[in-house]
Amino acid sequence: MKKAVVCGAGGFIGSHLVKKLKQEGYWVRGVDLKHPEFGPTAADEFLILDLREAVNAYKSLTVNGRAVDETYQLAADMGGMGFIHSAECEIMHNSALINIHLIDAAATLGIARYFFSSSVCVYRDMQPGEPEMSEDQAIPANPDNEYGWEKLYAERMALAYERRFGTQVRIARFQNCYGPQGTWRGGREKAPAALCRKVAETGDDGVIDVWGDGSAVRSYTYVDDMVDGIFMLMQSELHGAVNIGCPQYVSVDELAQTVAKVANKKINIRHIEGPVGVQSRNFSNERIYSLGWRSRFSLEDGIRRTYPWIANQVESTQRHER
Numbered sequence: 290m291k292k293a294v295v296c297g298a299g300g301f302i303g304s305h306l307v308k309k310l311k312q313e314g315y316w317v318r319g320v321d322l323k324h325p326e327f328g329p330t331a332a333d334e335f336l337i338l339d340l341r342e343a344v345n346a347y348k349s350l351t352v353n354g355r356a357v358d359e360t361y362q363l364a365a366d367m368g369g370m371g372f373i374h375s376a377e378c379e380i381m382h383n384s385a386l387i388n389i390h391l392i393d394a395a396a397t398l399g400i401a402r403y404f405f406s407s408s409v410c411v412y413r414d415m416q417p418g419e420p421e422m423s424e425d426q427a428i429p430a431n432p433d434n435e436y437g438w439e440k441l442y443a444e445r446m447a448l449a450y451e452r453r454f455g456t457q458v459r460i461a462r463f464q465n466c467y468g469p470q471g472t473w474r475g476g477r478e479k480a481p482a483a484l485c486r487k488v489a490e491t492g493d494d495g496v497i498d499v500w501g502d503g504s505a506v507r508s509y510t511y512v513d514d515m516v517d518g519i520f521m522l523m524q525s526e527l528h529g530a531v532n533i534g535c536p537q538y539v540s541v542d543e544l545a546q547t548v549a550k551v552a553n554k555k556i557n558i559r560h561i562e563g564p565v566g567v568q569s570r571n572f573s574n575e576r577i578y579s580l581g582w583r584s585r586f587s588l589e590d591g592i593r594r595t596y597p598w599i600a601n602q603v604e605s606t607q608r609h610e611r
């Protein structure tokens with residue numbers, strides 16, 4: 290039985306990835322600062338460790354003194370646009386330390402395969418209507434935020450260790466990911482979860498606040514598609530960074546209206562000042578498509594699976610507060 294470690298297994302994508310690896314027959318250890326918030330882990334073993342410490346990186350990747358077969362590195366100090374703009378130092382400090390220690394431990398322990406979760410935040414801003422950007426166009430680099438710069442550095446570090454030590458490195462650049470059991474309040478939530486929460490909290494014909502003018506264009510990938518992509522990439526011989534994202538691009542207002550449609554509510558959008566990030570996105574999926582991956586969930590399909598979960602969280606929180 291292959292042994293895998295998922296770093297960041299207490300988080301959103303990490304906890305879904307653990308389930309996928311269990312379905313694929315792996316023995317799985319999860320590592321995180323915290324247990325998953327919204328349900329029990331599917332991992333065989335779960336270690337609470339601070340991965341900013343080198344000693345914990347080594348501890349994470351060995352079982353009875355022997356290195357595991359595969360490492361999936363998803364641990365990061367991370368959140369939506371509000372967090373990315375207000376916590377630049379924490380993101381650069383904490384995530385860089387995690388990535389520095391984990392790739393060093395994985396490579397020197399001789400781990401065969403190392404997955405790194407990067408982001409399309411490594412790319413520069415784009416204008417609506419620009420042709421697709423491919424992975425090599427991240428250089429010359431001009432990410433819009435420090436989160437993107439840290440990811441780019443961590444990608445390069447992992448590739449340097451691969452050249453020196455031979456650990457096979459696989460890098461995915463995720464587009465926005467959403468689904469049930471993701472952070473939905475507290476300041477670290479991303480746009481799909483925040484809008485589901487706002488729509489759930491408002492009545493029919495209510496008003497919801499949207500940061501910016503609502504025209505910023507993004508694509509949103511349902512979490513089941515994302516973990517399928519991670520697994521396919523890890524099993525493949527596809528080297529270098531690989532974009533993973535749903536090819537459906539929408540404005541933030543369109544995202545809000547999709548949530549309203551699923552909720553069966555009429556909503557009125559009030560645009561307010563707030564951190565928006567880049568204006569537009571349009572990325573090539575040719576590399577991940579070459580492995581046969583396709584996103585199975587349209588935005589509406591994914592929101593139909595996500596909104597009821599968030600609406601339920603909102604309702605039970607309101608019940609507790611009463």
Ligand code: NAD
Pocket residue numbers: 296297298299300301302303320321322323338339340341362363364365366367368383387406407408409462463464465466467472479
């Ligand atoms: P998440 O915040 O839900 O999960 C990250 C996990 O890392 C958290 O559980 C957190 O506790 C853990 N962590 C943070 N610091 C740690 C430390 N010092 N030691 C141990 N664990 C620590 O985020 P997510 O949405 O699941 O994202 C997973 C990965 O994918 C991250 O690397 C993120 O940057 C990347 N990514 C996510 C998205 C997205 O839309 N969710 C998009 C692009 C890239």
